[in-house]
Amino acid sequence: MEIIYRCSGCGKPFDDRKQCELHEEKCLNDEITFVCDRCGKNERAKIYNIESNPILNRYHDIFIGEIGYGSVFDNVDIEFTVCDDCLASILDEFKNKNIILSK
Ligand SMILES: [Zn+2]
Numbered sequence: 001m002e003i004i005y006r007c008s009g010c011g012k013p014f015d016d017r018k019q020c021e022l023h024e025e026k027c028l029n030d031e032i033t034f035v036c037d038r039c040g041k042n043e044r045a046k047i048y049n050i051e052s053n054p055i056l057n058r059y060h061d062i063f064i065g066e067i068g069y070g071s072v073f074d075n076v077d078i079e080f081t082v083c084d085d086c087l088a089s090i091l092d093e094f095k096n097k098n099i100i101l102s103k
Pocket residue numbers: 007008009010011012023024027028048
């Protein structure tokens with residue numbers, strides 16, 4: 001019978017305990033840094049359980065893409081990340097925020 005070892009972080013199976021431990025050490029410690037491009041605030045989070053980490057919900061990627069002729073942003077590619085607080089303060093300046101914020 002083959003014994004299967006599983007990473008306690010991501011659940012990946014291994015048939016060798018040493019391999020599993022080596023993977024697990026890295027898997028459980030790898031981190032990602034979220035940075036707000038507006039205020040510079042940043043937070044680090046472990047990657048292995050990132051899907052269930054509330055930090056993921058506090059940083060928002062805004063992708064507008066390349067804007068063309070006729071705009072002051074002609075030829076500029078716009079993409080940035082803002083934190084929850086910055087998103088709240090930006091949206092607070094919107095005249096139509098009752099329309100753009102819906103539940
Ligand atoms: Zn793992």
